[in-house]
Amino acid sequence: MSHARAVGIANDNNVINNISGTNIFGIRAFYPDLGYIPFVELHKISGTVVNDDFFNSSFPSGAYFQIERTQATGGTSNPGSPLGLSALFAVYQIPVPSQ
Amino acid sequence: MSRRVVLGRRGNGDVGVFVSPPGVDAFTAPDSALVLNVTSKKSQLVLMGRISTNGVVPLALSRAPFVFLTSQYDFAGTIGHTLGPGPVRPSPPFLAGAVGATATINGNGASMSVTLASTSGGGPYPAIYQVYSQAFT
Numbered sequence: 001m002s003h004a005r006a007v008g009i010a011n012d013n014n015v016i017n018n019i020s021g022t023n024i025f026g027i028r029a030f031y032p033d034l035g036y037i038p039f040v041e042l043h044k045i046s047g048t049v050v051n052d053d054f055f056n057s058s059f060p061s062g063a064y065f066q067i068e069r070t071q072a073t074g075g076t077s078n079p080g081s082p083l084g085l086s087a088l089f090a091v092y093q094i095p096v097p098s099q
Numbered sequence: 100m101s102r103r104v105v106l107g108r109r110g111n112g113d114v115g116v117f118v119s120p121p122g123v124d125a126f127t128a129p130d131s132a133l134v135l136n137v138t139s140k141k142s143q144l145v146l147m148g149r150i151s152t153n154g155v156v157p158l159a160l161s162r163a164p165f166v167f168l169t170s171q172y173d174f175a176g177t178i179g180h181t182l183g184p185g186p187v188r189p190s191p192p193f194l195a196g197a198v199g200a201t202a203t204i205n206g207n208g209a210s211m212s213v214t215l216a217s218t219s220g221g222g223p224y225p226a227i228y229q230v231y232s233q234a235f236t
Contacts, residue, residue: 004142005130007165007233032111035129041167048236052168052216052226053189054199061197062189088165088235090142095131 005038006031006091009045012082016073025082027065027075029089036095040067042074042087050088067096102126113138142233150213151225160208162234168200170216171225186227191216200226207236 010029017024029042042065044051055063056076065074075085101124105117110127115138119125123132130136142165149171150156158164170190174180191197196219203212211230215223 003144004165004231004233007142007231009235033129035131043167045235048163048204050166050168050202050204052170052191052200054191054197054201054216060199061191061193088167090165090167090231090233093130093136 003093004090005034005093006089008089010042010072010087010089012075012078012085014073014082016077019079022079024077024079026073026077027063027085027087029072029087031070031072031089031091033070034091034093034095035069037067037069037098039092039094039096040065040072040089041092042072042089044075045086045088142231144229145232146230147228149225149227150215153212153214153223155205155210155212156202156228157210158204158208158230159210160234162208163204163236164208165231165233165235166202166204166211167229167231168202168213169227170200171227184225190226191218191224194218194220196220198222200224202228204236208234 010027012027014028015023016026044055053062063075065072105125108114117125118135119128120134169186171184172187172192173184191199200216201214217223
């Protein structure tokens with residue numbers, strides 16, 4: 001059985017890009033560096049309502065999170081200000097096979 | 100000389116039993132460098148199940164737990180899919196009118212109401228749920 005190594009709620013109050021001087025906000029989950037890129041689950045949450053991979057009508061089957069060693073970034077990218085979105089995340093102690 | 104065995108708390112704050120290979124310090128090595136790592140993790144899977152109609156799943160918990168949902172879909176009729184319906188990632192499948200499944204946590208973890216995914220072509224689709232011991236409220 002695999003245990004979650006880190007769990008939490010990530011919000012979209014993070015500047016994930018800057019395009020022509022405008023900050024782009026998105027969801028970013030932070031977790032400890034396990035020494036490898038781990039398997040990570042992220043799912044949108046609204047209050048006490050947890051979603052499957054559905055994010056919104058523009059991203060019905062997931063919101064393209066990029067998983068890195070200490071963070072995962074994705075969700076809807078919003079210029080200028082965050083939208084107030086949140087996601088549950090769990091980080092598993094399983095390395096993603098690397099080339 | 101490196102510390103090959105750590106019993107208790109190691110450098111990153113984890114508590115457990117940690118063993119490293121020769122030449123690697125078990126106190127400071129990343130998890131990936133250890134040959135044995137026994138520790139209590141942040142959360143454990145406490146319940147798994149499958150639900151095929153919208154409904155309420157009793158949890159009997161006192162706080163809202165982490166729940167992950169994966170919807171199922173049947174690609175029967177599509178070449179290469181002959182073994183019947185199963186979990187699909189991402190879910191719901193990227194089909195017209197896709198609306199995802201949701202789990203609403205009731206009463207601080209007493210139960211959860213599951214609403215299944217659908218598309219304009221069908222549904223509701225069954226879903227697999229995983230409930231973890233970690234709470235988010």
